[in-house]
Amino acid sequence: xxxxxxxxxxxxxxxxxxxxxxxxxxxxxxxxxxxxxxxxxxxxxxxxxxxxxxxxxxxxxxxxxxxxxxxxxxxxxxxxxxxxxxxxxxxxxxxxxxxxxxxxxxxxxxxxxxxxxxxxxxxxxxxxxxxxxxxxxxxxxxxxxxxxxxxxxxxxxxxxxxxxxxxxxxxxxxxxxxxxxxxxxx
Numbered sequence: 255x256x257x258x259x260x261x262x263x264x265x266x267x268x269x270x271x272x273x274x275x276x277x278x279x280x281x282x283x284x285x286x287x288x289x290x291x292x293x294x295x296x297x298x299x300x301x302x303x304x305x306x307x308x309x310x311x312x313x314x315x316x317x318x319x320x321x322x323x324x325x326x327x328x329x330x331x332x333x334x335x336x337x338x339x340x341x342x343x344x345x346x347x348x349x350x351x352x353x354x355x356x357x358x359x360x361x362x363x364x365x366x367x368x369x370x371x372x373x374x375x376x377x378x379x380x381x382x383x384x385x386x387x388x389x390x391x392x393x394x395x396x397x398x399x400x401x402x403x404x405x406x407x408x409x410x411x412x413x414x415x416x417x418x419x420x421x422x423x424x425x426x427x428x429x430x431x432x433x434x435x436x437x438x439x440x
Contacts (some may be wrong), residue, residue, distance in 0.1 A: 256385075259418065260359055264352045265361050271346055278309050286332040289313035291347055293411055296364035297373055299385045304356040306364060307347035312333035319385040322398065342432045348388050360421040361387030362409040375406040391415075397431070418421055 268275075268389040279290045295303055295318070306429035314329040324330060331339075339346040351357040357364065365372045376382050387393075392400060392408035400408070410422075 255418070255422070257355070259421075260352050263359055264349050265348055268353075269338065271349070274327055274343065278338070278346065279428060280333070280369060281334055282309050282338075284304055285334050286313065294318070295367040296386070297367060297369075297382075298356050298364055299383065301373060301377060301382050303367055304351070304364075306351050306356070307343040309347060311338040311344045318366070318368065319371060327360070345388060354386065356386075358385040358387045360391050360424050361385050362388055362412065363387065363393055369402075372402050372406070372413075376409060377415075379406055381406065381409040384409075384416075389424060391424055394424060394427040394431050402438045 261297040282290045288310060290310060291307045292312070293305045293307055311332055312330045312335060313332055317324065323325045328336070333342075348357060350393045358360060360383050362381055363377065365376070373382070390409065392405045395408050396404065398427040412431075
């Protein structure tokens with residue numbers, strides 16, 4: 255049922271977002287050298303690695319680290335990178351990952367391949383069995399500001415509370431948070 259929901263929502267989102275996807279791709283291309291998309295190695299269900307696309311908001315050559323681990327992350331941003339991140343428009347290409355089944359609309363955010371502490375805690379708690387999401391319970395409860403143990407605690411809560419209604423609540427709260435730009439770093 256969840257996969258059918260994801261496919262239906264994804265197809266609808268692709269239709270609604272076709273023009274914004276095109277405009278953002280053009281803006282990324284015109285404002286900085288390099289590819290439009292950044293393909294990030296992420297950890298998915300059962301700790302399998304997959305490649306997740308995002309609109310490139312950082313300059314080519316930026317170290318592949320979580321933003322909070324970069325020394326002065328603002329210096330790596332492209333001219334429109336800060337806007338893309340604050341507005342979450344950099345996340346739109348992840349619709350592809352939902353379409354192919356690597357991600358869901360709702361689930362724990364996929365860890366970077368090198369976030370060993372996050373991956374280990376999620377595996378220990380059984381969270382690794384979930385399909386990662388475009389948004390999740392931890393996302394709407396702190397996003398980039400949460401320490402890893404707190405993020406995993408919220409992921410475990412999602413694991414135990416999963417339902418269509420809970421997913422719909424998370425999606426709604428995500429829309430509210432994005433428009434308020436709550437919890438976004440850079």
